Amino acid sequence: MDAHTQEPSRAKRLKAATRETHDRLDRSIMEAASFADLEGYARFATMQYRFHQDIDALYGAPALQALLPGLAERRRLSLIAADLADLGVALPTEDASRAFPPNIEPDMPTALGWLYVAEGSNMGAALLRKEAAKLGLSDERGARHLAPADEGPAAHWRTFTAALDAINLSPEEEARTAAGANTAFARVQALANASFG
16 A cells, blocks of 8 residues: 555445445335325334434433534434424334433444444435425425534535544444444334335
8 A cells, every 4th residue: 555545434434334235225215215205204204213213312422422523413313203293193102122222321333333324314315305395395394304404414424424533443343333334224224124115
């Protein structure tokens, strides 16, 4: 490796490590035509709620907040709950088998992988937001959780990935982060299969 060759960032390595599971999930959501009507969108929002229920505790974990500045403000569960209320859809029953139960310190590298998936989904939300608008939904009604951050989705993502890339991890912890990201994509895939299958 010469001096000009730089190792890809952790975010880029995670993207490569999860490409297959990520692509499969994207295809599932598109094939389900989840934005074809309000009923499909409600199933999509319910799927989102269940995933964010899994990870909600991570946004309040002090160890993760110390590593990822502004993490608490990225939490989206309450926005999705408000969207479901707008749609007249009852919140899913509490899932006792959350990936990250409240008040239990998460495994930090694994949690970073799950947060990578959750935060990365904001980049795709811009396209989904346009589809939601065709159904009469907006940042104030029914599609709050798809609204971009004030600074825009790209800047919001860059802030997150810069903090993620700056964390010192051992090779074994790196492997747990990649495994966590793949597990998160697999979890969303399972929720998608249950919602649209």
